[in-house]
Amino acid sequence: MDYKLELVALPVTDVDRAKAFYTERVGFNADYDESPTDQIRFVQLTPPGSACSIAIGKGLVDTEPGGAAVLQMVVSSAADAHAELAGRGVEVSDVQEFPWGKFVFFSDPDGNRWALQEVPPRP
Numbered sequence: 630m631d632y633k634l635e636l637v638a639l640p641v642t643d644v645d646r647a648k649a650f651y652t653e654r655v656g657f658n659a660d661y662d663e664s665p666t667d668q669i670r671f672v673q674l675t676p677p678g679s680a681c682s683i684a685i686g687k688g689l690v691d692t693e694p695g696g697a698a699v700l701q702m703v704v705s706s707a708a709d710a711h712a713e714l715a716g717r718g719v720e721v722s723d724v725q726e727f728p729w730g731k732f733v734f735f736s737d738p739d740g741n742r743w744a745l746q747e748v749p750p751r752p
Contacts, residue, residue, distance in 0.1 A: 695740030707731035
């Protein structure tokens with residue numbers, strides 16, 4: 630049996646602001662944006678090359694905005710990810726090196742935190 634994580638819901642205060650941040654600044658693809666009722670808006674965004682998407686919207690989660698645990702993506706180069714995000718206007722940390730990889734960190738406008746990891750070569 631395979632278990633594939635394909636969607637993670639993030640709590641946000643302003644759906645349009647969050648959508649613009651993730652698509653225009655971070656570079657996610659906007660896959661879906663629908664409001665089937667006045668109480669629900671579902672926006673699906675996917676990082677380039679990822680099989681897992683995030684969902685933001687209205688009526689999706691009851692967690693406080695910014696209350697998502699740290700989300701992590703793997704990148705081929707932490708330095709390149711840093712340069713790309715900084716060039717798009719994202720406030721991103723300097724590259725930090727740990728025994729388990731190089732990382733850069735950023736938060737969305739609501740404070741949901743992200744880590745980008747460059748995995749070290751494995752023997």
